[in-house]
Amino acid sequence: MPENVIIVGGGLSGLAAACALAERGVRVTLLESRPRLGGRAGSFTDRTTGTQIDNCQHVTMGCCTNFQKFCDTVGVSELFRRETQLNFVGPDGSIDTLASSWLPAPLHLFGGFRRLRYLSRADRRCLSRGLRSLARTRPANDDRQTFADWLREHRQTPTAIERFWKVVLVSALSETLDRIDVASARKVFVDAFLANRRGWEVQIPTVPLDELYGSRLTDWLTNRHATIRLKCGVEQLLVEDDRVKAVELRGDERLDADEFILAVPHQRVAALLPESLRTIPEVAGLDCLESAPIASVHLWFDRPLTDLPHAAFLERLSQWMFNRTELQSDDVSTPPHYYYQIVISASRSIAGMTQEQVIETVVAELAEVWPAVGEAQLVHSRLVTEQKAVFSVLPGADAWRPAQQSFIANLQFAGDWTRTGWPATMEGAVRSGYLAAENVLARLGRPEKLLAPDLPTAPLSKILLGL
Template sequence: MSLAVDRYDCVVVGAGVAGLAAASALSGAGARVAVVERKPFVGGRAYSYPHPALQEVVDSQHVLVGCCTNLRHLCGASGIADLIRWYDGYVFLEPGGRRTNLALSGLPAPLHTSPSFAAAPMLSLRDKLAIGTALQSFVRGYPKDDSESVASWLRRKRQPDGAIRHFWRPVVISALNDTLDRCSMRYAGQVFHETFLRSAEGGRLGIPTLPLSDFYGRVAQHCEAQGGTLYEKQSVERLEQRGEEWAVHLQGGGELIAKTVISAVSFEHVPQVLGTELMTAVMPQGVAGFCHSPITSIHLWYEREFTTLDHAALLDTGIEWMFHKSRIRRSPAGQGSYLELTISASHAQLKESRETLLTRSLRELESFFPEARTTKLLKSGVLKEAKATFSVLPGMDRLRPAQETAVPGLVLAGDWTQTGWPSTMEGGVRSGYLAAEAVARQLGSSRSFVQPDLAAAGLMRWLARE
């Protein structure tokens, strides 16, 4: 969109998930909203882009689960709920191909996965008894204090090595994208309570069927249809308070005038957007205590399918997950097979060459799917996301700021702010809705946008702590 000086109720800086959620909520409530994004695409860290060498659109796969009530609300409001493919179970594979299906049954929560868990070949009887005993810690809720690491908690609960390798670690590292010693048990406990115990709906797995920037591009289009304005490829140079208004100065000239501003950028970019004076007023502690955790993804295009699985957790190797994207997206038959392999918390892999990563990943993939050895690989690519998520380190909650700041008219958004959730798309949407509520209050409205959590179901209606 061409740049024009105009007045808005709110200018949102950043068109990631948080910024789009805030803009969607506010524009839907009748506010005049502008979104400024420095990149030529939306989605923030949940993005996709055309890879020039591969001539394919690639992304690092992000998923959601049924308990992501705010993300699901945003998708529903934007008309893209039907662009999510839902699955009622999880597949775990061991090298050699032995499969465990954790699937829903007709039993009431928290027993809805009990039959498949009891039959899981990936776990010994000792593992299952230890996991079942430990999971009882989360029936009534999860820790509110975030100071203990998952690794420490597992030691306290005397979890066997097999239980850690085949259950605790795969779930935690996939959900929180960091190692067990670097993840707070408060957030891991939330994952287990919400997805494995509270309700069957909460644990369903959802995968967008479009590349992520296309997926969230529909949200941006919905905001524009509600009267919002999107400025892409525009960077904010500085913010200036002018009495009760804000001037958002853009690089290359031009400014937007607004009653309020939402900074919806990653934590490392906040000092650049706010500048020294505002940063000191808003976050005197700075952002030095925050850090990133990387994700590495290996993209593979084969001439034909060698598995009918849409997705699977891959155990006892460096690969955490396989997404069969041509099946998830229901690509036409005869167009080959597109797989993405993800390596969460890939700190070590950032230092390795792409050739080394690709060679090892192919060898590991073939240990699960021997037919891959005789299937022609047409092309491949490696995508390293050094700043994929922020780490929910033990004790991080004391550093995460609220959305409403001490500076009138200036609001923060981002999954790294206080959302009650870890670094997820759901956390981003929640932060955007909370930021929109803060803006609404400053504009004289008491509108609420944050959606309630899924209600406890089955036996959990009496067992869960409300």
């Protein structure tokens, strides 16, 4: 009889573990309290327009090799569109484009940065020095320096900070520069921009996240004899003799298994464990991980605003615009609408604003760039805020991130909050699921390496930057 593994949590980390184990013949039972899979990477139907919209726009990059492996494995890679250039809206409303050249990393984006008109020649020289210094920086595990302090220490100009460092990092890490540790900032720039010419390429889903992680993954897993139970809340793990014996569900149902993976948000871990285990450092330390919010403004107009698929905004409340008209409902009984999503990461700044004020500000910012906004009718709008979207990569936060192997032999932790070497990203979530699955396979006497290798570092990056 195949070994039985229960996975609590149907977000990306739980799904990655489930797919890896089911593919190898392990009998998997996946329990999810919500009515859908995907966790924070989910969608819902807007009742007014009939559009299935994502809680927040999720994107991946070329450096996210394990997320790519996951998508290849379950057959959803074709549902992503690869962007070969990034569009930036400068403070004056002009649009610049960043694209790579034929040169190898780290020179592939050099020409593109030179053409960004909102950066002066002095700013570009400053950035070049800063990127070289960051690449050669090796932050200690106990480093308490914020990246804002690092930038000041390395004499980055206010304009370079506002129009480059902030634009990249706030969107990548969903935190402000004064709440980002140096190691996480370095990770973003080295992996995405400096080590390999493919690392920076952005990939955007062309379908709602529920289609990516819902019906397709359900079919894939059930075809491999996995059991998926939605709307299935877990009350607690039952621990006896230093082993997890079972999970107790709401309604007093009990499910037994050989191995267990707890793939829930870090805020929920302690509540699922017996009270006697909640003071163990790996569990108690999770309370020290802080969270950051992300907001998204969803706008439907009666006419198109722009043909651009995306744009990053500088020095505005709006940070990214994604043209999501392709997700519109096909219902011919309703007039055509043009749907755009505006993302505001680390969105604490809107806490004192009403929904109407946020939407009004965002629409006004769009009108400064695209005159069509002034002529268009805003048919519908809504603001969605995820207060605990990601854990904050504060200096010292890594000390509170536990390994996947817990203090109980047959219990693994999975989630982007575990020790993955990555910040809070879809890549980090998938890596944690694979690492948890590796531990399970090793315990079952079937050791196998599941993690995909990182993109190779270009030889010139090694020579010029010491990577």
